[in-house]
Amino acid sequence: xxxxxxxxxxxxEQFEIVLYLFFDNILGYNILFSxxxxxxxxxxxxxxxxxxxxxxEKLLIPTRWQYFAEIIYKVSASIVSENLGKKGxxxxxxxxxxxxxxxxxxxxxxxxxxxxxxxxxxxxFGLSLSLFIGINIIGLxxxxxxxxxxxxxxxxxxxxxxxxxxxxxxxxxxxxxxxAIRLFANITSGHTLLKxxxxxxxxxxxxxxxxxxxxxxxxxxxxxxxxxELGIAVLQAYVFTLLTCIYLNDVLDxx
Numbered sequence: 001x002x003x004x005x006x007x008x009x010x011x012x013e014q015f016e017i018v019l020y021l022f023f024d025n026i027l028g029y030n031i032l033f034s035x036x037x038x039x040x041x042x043x044x045x046x047x048x049x050x051x052x053x054x055x056x057e058k059l060l061i062p063t064r065w066q067y068f069a070e071i072i073y074k075v076s077a078s079i080v081s082e083n084l085g086k087k088g089x090x091x092x093x094x095x096x097x098x099x100x101x102x103x104x105x106x107x108x109x110x111x112x113x114x115x116x117x118x119x120x121x122x123x124x125f126g127l128s129l130s131l132f133i134g135i136n137i138i139g140l141x142x143x144x145x146x147x148x149x150x151x152x153x154x155x156x157x158x159x160x161x162x163x164x165x166x167x168x169x170x171x172x173x174x175x176x177x178x179x180a181i182r183l184f185a186n187i188t189s190g191h192t193l194l195k196x197x198x199x200x201x202x203x204x205x206x207x208x209x210x211x212x213x214x215x216x217x218x219x220x221x222x223x224x225x226x227x228x229e230l231g232i233a234v235l236q237a238y239v240f241t242l243l244t245c246i247y248l249n250d251v252l253d254x255x
Contacts, residue, residue: 014195015119015188035115036123043105043117047097050104072100075238083245087252091245098131099241106187106233110226118236119188125180131244132176139251147251179243186236190229197222 021033054069076096080088088095102118109116117123139147151168152161201218 012192014191015116017120036117036120039105039108039115039117043101043108046104046108047100050100072096072103075099076241079238079242079245083242083249084252088245088249091248095241095245098244099237102183102237102240103234106237107230109187109191110230110233116187116191118183119191121180121184124184125176128176128179131179132247135244135248135251138248142252150251175243175247179240179247183236183240186232190225190232194222194225194229197225 018035019032020035020038021031023031050065051069054063054066073096076099077092079099080092080095084091105117108114109119136147139150143149151165151172153164153168156164197218201222204214204218
């Protein structure tokens with residue numbers, strides 16, 4: 001079997017968390033610095049750098065980077081205006097930062113030998129849980145104890161109230177898992193498939209004779225899948241942000 005410096009033994013090895021630094025018992029805490037931490041820092045720095053340098057010199061005809069930054073801003077603004085309206089303007093910074101962090105994290109993961117933070121359920125679940133808790137705090141702040149009416153739709157017959165409340169509670173809290181799993185599953189499956197096709201193409205590339213013509217097939221498939229995965233990276237960042245706004249709107253406008 002031929003090994004290459006460009007190959008990974010397992011398609012799932014690209015998702016392995018690598019520990020770089022470990023500080024034991026500092027003020028009673030263990031501090032870890034892994035590839036997850038590193039790429040989260042890189043994502044944050046790139047997000048800041050994008051808007052710092054894109055608008056360092058404002059031009060009437062925007063540069064490519066300025067145009068890209070404006071697109072992200074406009075998409076975030078449209079998500080807020082279409083789903084939250086005027087009342088959602090105060091939450092625009094949250095939506096904007098959420099969208100750009102997820103977008104850049106997903107796009108960084110498309111670069112070979114990088115690490116995709118959003119491919120780990122621990123990160124996506126932690127993010128969705130944090131947003132869920134924050135959204136519910138906003139709901140309680142806005143409506144007080146009337147917020148609990150979200151579990152009981154109006155006009156429900158008295159005999160089936162316990163059943164409806166149970167269903168509503170389960171469906172309400174399941175949002176945390178669906179939000180986290182959707183992003184994690186799409187990113188992980190896409191990256192895994194890309195690695196499998198790339199490994200297959202590398203193996204076929206070493207075939208000789210008439211079989212060497214078949215190396216074009218996985219190469220073409222890999223090219224198509226890469227484009228598709230880029231689209232999924234953008235789409236999943238958009239969907240995650242959109243659903244967050246929808247859930248936020250549900251607690252702001254209780255029906």
